[in-house]
Amino acid sequence: MTYFPDEVVEHIFDFLSSHRDRNNVSTVCKAWYLVEQLSRLRVFVGNCYAVRPERVMARFPGMKCLTVKGKPHFADFNLVPHDWGGDALPWIETAARCCPGLEELRLKRMVVSDESLELLARAFPNFKSLVLISCEGFSTDGLAEIATHCRGLRELDLQENEVEDHGRQWLSCFPDSCTSLVSLNFACLKGEVNTSALERLVARCQNLRCLKLNRAISIESLIKILARAPNLVELGTGSFTADHRTEAYQNLLNAFYKCNSIRNLSGFWDAAPRYLQAIYSICSSLTVLNLSYAPAIQVNDLIKMIRHCFKLQKLWVLDSIGDKGLAAVACACKELQELRVFPSDVYGTGIAAVTEEGLVAISSGCPKLNSLLYFCHQMTNAALITVAKNCPHFTRFRLCILDPVKPDPISNEPLDEGFGAIVKSCKDLKRLSLSGLLTDKVFLYIGMYASRLEMLSIAFAGESDKGMVYVLNGCKNLKKLEIRDSPFGDAALLENVGKYETMRSLWMSSCDVTQGGCKALAAKMPRLNVEVINEREESDEMVENPSDMHRVEKMYVYRTLTGPRDDAPDFVWTF
Amino acid sequence: MASYVEDTELRLGLPGSDAPASRGSKRSLPENSSAGDESCCRNDGSASAAKAQVVGWPPIGTYRKNNFQAMKVETMVVEPEASGLYVKVSMDGAPYLRKIDLKVYKGYQELKEALDSMFKCFSQGELSRKEGCNGSEYAIAYQDKDGDLMLVGDVPWEMFTSSCKRLRIMKGSEARGLEFRQ
Numbered sequence: 001m002t003y004f005p006d007e008v009v010e011h012i013f014d015f016l017s018s019h020r021d022r023n024n025v026s027t028v029c030k031a032w033y034l035v036e037q038l039s040r041l042r043v044f045v046g047n048c049y050a051v052r053p054e055r056v057m058a059r060f061p062g063m064k065c066l067t068v069k070g071k072p073h074f075a076d077f078n079l080v081p082h083d084w085g086g087d088a089l090p091w092i093e094t095a096a097r098c099c100p101g102l103e104e105l106r107l108k109r110m111v112v113s114d115e116s117l118e119l120l121a122r123a124f125p126n127f128k129s130l131v132l133i134s135c136e137g138f139s140t141d142g143l144a145e146i147a148t149h150c151r152g153l154r155e156l157d158l159q160e161n162e163v164e165d166h167g168r169q170w171l172s173c174f175p176d177s178c179t180s181l182v183s184l185n186f187a188c189l190k191g192e193v194n195t196s197a198l199e200r201l202v203a204r205c206q207n208l209r210c211l212k213l214n215r216a217i218s219i220e221s222l223i224k225i226l227a228r229a230p231n232l233v234e235l236g237t238g239s240f241t242a243d244h245r246t247e248a249y250q251n252l253l254n255a256f257y258k259c260n261s262i263r264n265l266s267g268f269w270d271a272a273p274r275y276l277q278a279i280y281s282i283c284s285s286l287t288v289l290n291l292s293y294a295p296a297i298q299v300n301d302l303i304k305m306i307r308h309c310f311k312l313q314k315l316w317v318l319d320s321i322g323d324k325g326l327a328a329v330a331c332a333c334k335e336l337q338e339l340r341v342f343p344s345d346v347y348g349t350g351i352a353a354v355t356e357e358g359l360v361a362i363s364s365g366c367p368k369l370n371s372l373l374y375f376c377h378q379m380t381n382a383a384l385i386t387v388a389k390n391c392p393h394f395t396r397f398r399l400c401i402l403d404p405v406k407p408d409p410i411s412n413e414p415l416d417e418g419f420g421a422i423v424k425s426c427k428d429l430k431r432l433s434l435s436g437l438l439t440d441k442v443f444l445y446i447g448m449y450a451s452r453l454e455m456l457s458i459a460f461a462g463e464s465d466k467g468m469v470y471v472l473n474g475c476k477n478l479k480k481l482e483i484r485d486s487p488f489g490d491a492a493l494l495e496n497v498g499k500y501e502t503m504r505s506l507w508m509s510s511c512d513v514t515q516g517g518c519k520a521l522a523a524k525m526p527r528l529n530v531e532v533i534n535e536r537e538e539s540d541e542m543v544e545n546p547s548d549m550h551r552v553e554k555m556y557v558y559r560t561l562t563g564p565r566d567d568a569p570d571f572v573w574t575f
Numbered sequence: 576m577a578s579y580v581e582d583t584e585l586r587l588g589l590p591g592s593d594a595p596a597s598r599g600s601k602r603s604l605p606e607n608s609s610a611g612d613e614s615c616c617r618n619d620g621s622a623s624a625a626k627a628q629v630v631g632w633p634p635i636g637t638y639r640k641n642n643f644q645a646m647k648v649e650t651m652v653v654e655p656e657a658s659g660l661y662v663k664v665s666m667d668g669a670p671y672l673r674k675i676d677l678k679v680y681k682g683y684q685e686l687k688e689a690l691d692s693m694f695k696c697f698s699q700g701e702l703s704r705k706e707g708c709n710g711s712e713y714a715i716a717y718q719d720k721d722g723d724l725m726l727v728g729d730v731p732w733e734m735f736t737s738s739c740k741r742l743r744i745m746k747g748s749e750a751r752g753l754e755f756r757q
Contacts, residue, residue: 077631134638160638188638293642343633375633402633433634459632484631 212236330365447474
């Protein structure tokens, strides 16, 4: 291949879609490295502190699309202090200087200020797509900047962000000349929007295919919007409730009847059962249905709806669906690939909603299932073994038993065998989350069988350092390991220090790792940042000058080319 | 976002107590609890207090959790559909009004029977205007969304329940006037 001209090599590289493949080809030889770096358009940075923005942009001057991820995953559960870091501004500033041709930016778990959004809006004339997932730090003022200045904007996708509401004007900031929107998702915004501005915007953006409304939008507005956008493919319905009762149903029915392209439905925040019938006509073409924010929908109405959804591939529901509802899903949705069942009672103290029975039913009815997130009150080894047998194609398996150390309620045993069966059977498993009572044995199984595993989440599990060591020594593709409240200490941490350079990150909180252990790791591995997060404010002498024996509450270790970060707050110590 | 410190600090005590996080315990939940519910907490027997204190458990995203609280509050407070359709019922000459839940009745017949029994003490005869009966002294009327006084019975039941704001049992000549109004 060295005899081929660069253009040919580049053309061949065009067929490589994954970042991993492109990373691999760039290490083959210098020539390929150069061709690849100049032709890479989509750049993925999994940890914003692993590399400096300048370095990324110097290497990939042709970058058109940038994805950056910030805080560790456990930040989603309040385990990472609010101002730990993950500021997006340095990335946007550097891109403004070095890559003004940037067209797409995707940020996850980062802090994005209005100032950043303003800069983004003004610095990139070809900017087309902004996707913010689980970010915070901005308000509707920042959105107004984007709307005002990004001419030719195609996509504004806000997923599960904390956005401060500074008023409804932002939507009106899309100029009359803006007709390019293809995707608009503001479902996470809490405040009202200017509905007539929204209707006009929808009307003039003839290419709009994805529209996700927030809870402030009532059915009356939804009907008007659907009338102007009959070609929608993805719809977030808004509150799905009406202010006045009589007329809405018939109009809603008519509106949906005309929208025969809808494949993806979500929203339904306050959905009253009467209105659900209006969507039956489109249920049979749905591939994605997200009812996980709709606690008002009762299980019988849910079942009535699900019966029509025979093409469904992805279903997100609340556990109020119950085992009975899941059995109905198993009957109807033979194409199901992904199921997420969220708890409707957040503190897990309510009546048992779904159990192992529901999961077993799904596994036997839906053989194509490959991705699962399941919050339940109990699980048995037998059930997991059955599930493993029925569904060997899992790539993502996340089980959360609400009581963190609950054993198999029938045999009173730990769930080692059940999870062992899963990892043994599902050879393509990439992501696994454990729960329930677990000994070191489950980690032995994981180390032995989960060779493709990339992300593992452990909570309240294991008995000794051996558990963690099995995983570190066994899972050769492991990229992210996050552990909380488990008895793994310094011996485990220091057993295989080279492993951490092959991984993106390791998180350990409320484990038995000590200050001394962290220091030792940092000393051995200079290309890792070993961050210790100390949040106490007590004037405890131990805290001022903690001894090496002092147990570390939260530790975050990640490989990096940059050395200790310069924006670390006081409570983060990097060894 | 202040006082993050206390919120995120793992403890074994009851809320409000100052017991520092135990150095001796490896996890806040013991290993061989056969019934995880009971033995959650080592310092006291309160399982639910310990559960509520375990930061970040169950692992539900903050966004979803926050949305949830908002949703729960609202479904408790604002549920016109589920909580009944109460309208005032007045009867001419009666000293006080009553309230009934229109949702409870399946149709006009049931409604009239209910009103009969409710207001029996105030009337000498039946309220229901039976077909062919000209002697009834009463007519049941309702005030609709537009404020007009309408005779009960003309429109389909669902339409009636959705537009009825209050009921009025009229008697005497006024009632007869209403009967013949178009």
